Amino acid sequence: MAGERLVYLPLGGAGEVGMNMYLYGYGKPGKERFILVDAGVTFPDMDGTPGVDLIFPDIEWIADRAKQLDAIFITHAHEDHVGALGHLYGRLKAPVYARKFTAHIAALKMAEHGYDGSEITVVDKMPSQVQVGKFKVGFMPISHSIPESSGLVIDTPDGRVVHSGDFKIDLTPGVGEPFDPEAWAALAPVKALICDSTNVFSRHEGRSxxxxxxxxxxxxxxxxxxxxxxxxxxxxxxxxxxxxxxxxxxxxxxxxxxxxxxxxxxxxxxxxxxxxxxxxxxxxxxxxxxxxxxxxxxxxxxxxxxxxxxxxxxxxxxxxxxxxxxxxxxxxxxxxxxxxxxxxxxxxxxxxxxxxDDKLADIHVSGHANRPDLEEMHRLLQPQILIPNHGEHRMLREHAKVGEANGIASVVAPNGTMVSLSGNRPEIVEFIETGRLYLDGSVQIGALDGVVRDRIRMALNGQAVIGILIDEDDEPLTDAWCELRGLPETGRSKAPLQDVLEEEVGQFLGRADAKTIADDDKLEEKIKRIVRQTSQNEIGKKPEVVVLISRLTA
Missing domain, CATH: 3.40.50.10710 (Metallo-hydrolase/oxidoreductase)
Incomplete structure (x- = not known):
């Protein structure tokens, strides 16, 4: 239909390794119907995300359009592809499709969040396909490091798209289905290949x-x-x-x-x-x-x-x-x-x-395609368009160069980049806000909510808690008290830092005018400034400061 388009939009996994989540849409701009491919997690580290349990893609954009989401397809059962499903499903609520083993793992993930598994439909491999709106989606077996890994064959009004999922070319994988070159070649030529890029810098052929x-x-x-x-x-x-x-x-x-x-x-x-x-x-x-x-x-x-x-x-x-x-x-x-x-x-x-380890003996092989295997996949599928995914930005960029060198129209599309696949070349048509959600204990928080940022600042700078008591006449009733966390006990003056801070705050309270004492905001601001400056002079650090103001009422 005139004015409709086929779009691809990564929410996670493009520009990073892990946290995979990709949207495909078809329809008029702003009115597309979508399918979601994978719902993965990535894992925190103490340097950048202290205390966080898991990290998910921020799904706000598609959650706001949940009525336009027709289905979720899971390519395989690795955590970075299925680990977020149970956590985020309440905001997506679309039918889930997966092959038997992946569906089994997905159901376990869902059960942890109170779902009974009826949300998941087990589907057979190609040539069987699921009709979802304007999309027909089939699971094409592919070798990886977990059983029943699949690429997705997505047939659309604008042509066939293949989403490779994680893969390598392995004819003897031990467990799971071997790579079948003839079956993959039978899919060609395809409109677009969205393809794993993890090992693009490895120039030797992958091992089985x-x-x-x-x-x-x-x-x-x-x-x-x-x-x-x-x-x-x-x-x-x-x-x-x-x-x-x-x-x-x-x-x-x-x-x-x-x-x-x-x-x-x-x-x-x-x-x-x-x-x-x-x-x-x-x-x-x-x-x-x-x-x-x-x-x-x-x-x-x-x-x-x-x-x-x-x-x-x-x-x-x-x-x-x-x-x-x-x-x-x-x-x-x-x-x-x-x-x-x-x-x-x-x-x-x-x-x-x-x-x-693998540096001392050949006791490991990667589950991802090296460059020769990627080029073989290009040759088998003969894509008109190549969009690298599943990899850091440098990997996506290198993979795009490989595609262009072989005459395939390619584009680098990191998270939040909406690409139209309807023309002869990929066209970036929109950028959307993407980010991360943190599972912090049992609560999901946004990366910009400030919780983790404050935790990092406290870890880097320490914390000083200052308490003061003001009577009914707006007069300090007792001396200020101070409690320190994560800070040295003494500084340059050799006196206890706690005593130095209490003395400085006390002197300020003694000379502060009535207007300042009566205004909690002004009082807090000035005390914080004094504590930070005094700490800087004493220990060379400006701690995070919490001011507790208690007032007696008549």
Missing amino acids: EATVGPNIVPLVREATGLVVATTFASNIARVKTLAQAGREAGRSICLMGRSMQRMVQAGTDTGVVKDFPPYILPEEARDVPRENLMILATGSQGERRAATAQLSRGKFLGISLREGDTVLFSSKTIPGNERSVGEIVNNFSELGVDVI
């Missing part, structure tokens, strides 16, 4: 999951003490590879960590994991001689409460590590997690435990 096992077996067989291996719990193929290596070396396998146990159980229940080696639980592992035991533990990214971190700090669930034991990190450290992983590795070193 099948190459990992033969490297792990001798490491486990030659180990003399207890062996612990950690990887992403969701990488069930790797978990199975590790378990098989342990069994081949004659060891009992113990799954340690709820997410590890939950993922293996989900894979077994849904039939995507077959013949997983027998395993025991931690309470049974205490009775197994350590030279006959291999633990598969959660926490490959340094999560403080996960099993690997707990083991590095001493005993966990009755199991402790000691000199001569071995820990395998069968994973790659996600950028930003280096410090926490390094701390765990150092803890193990102090215990005399040997740590082997």
Whole structure:
């Protein structure tokens, strides 16, 4: 219909790794009907988001247009694609479509927030497609590091769009469906390819999951003490590879960590994991001689409460590590997690435990396509338009250059960039406000609400609480009192900082005019200025200041 257009709008995952959420719309400008692809989380760090539990995309733009949202499609069950679904569903309330294993994990996420799972429809893979408004959407199996990963084939009035999802070209993935070049080539040519960009800077061909096992077996067989291996719990193929290596070396396998146990159980229940080696639980592992035991533990990214971190700090669930034991990190450290992983590795070193990671042995392969695989996907699908997604800005930009070099019209579209796919080239038609939501305890807060900002400022500068009591005649009744948090006890004057601040505030109250004493706002402002300036002189810092003014009434 004249005046209608096909648009793509990333809300998360474009310009960053994690927190994936993408909109596709069709219709007249401002009246489009939308589908949402994925609802993921990313994880906080103590430097930038202290105390925060999870981070979601800010969905205000589409939540304000929830009546225009017809469906949600989940490509696979990684946290950065499905982890926000239960948290945000109350504001979206559109039917959810996913394949069996992903739907199983999604239902568990929804159940944590009181939903019964009826919101989720299990769908079959291509050639089956779901009709949603002007879109026909099908799930195309693709190899990744979790079972039943799928790209989406989205047929529209303006042509076929393929949303790759996370993928690599792996013909022998171990668990899950192998990449099928012929099936993907049969989709070509396509109007647009929206494509994973994570490993665009890696110029060598990606390795198959099948190459990992033969490297792990001798490491486990030659180990003399207890062996612990950690990887992403969701990488069930790797978990199975590790378990098989342990069994081949004659060891009992113990799954340690709820997410590890939950993922293996989900894979077994849904039939995507077959013949997983027998395993025991931690309470049974205490009775197994350590030279006959291999633990598969959660926490490959340094999560403080996960099993690997707990083991590095001493005993966990009755199991402790000691000199001569071995820990395998069968994973790659996600950028930003280096410090926490390094701390765990150092803890193990102090215990005399040997740590082997992907730098020392070929015990990990990425779940994302390297540049040669990306170029192969371009060749198979023959897209007219390429829009890189799932990656930091530098990755998107590099991927766009690869596309243009091969004659594909490409554009860099970070979060909040609405792109029209209706023409012969992608056209940026609008920018919308995007951001982040924080799960802080049990409450969702906006990134601009000031809560985390104030927490960071208190962490950086410390806090001074000043209390004063004013009588019915607007006269200070007692001396000011001061309480300090996160500040040195003494400064340049060698006197207690608390006493110095109380004295300075007291002197100010003694000389302040009646008009200032009677006005809480003016009084608070002047006290804050005095405390900050005095602290700067004493300790070289200006703390966050809280002023408590209590007034007696007649």
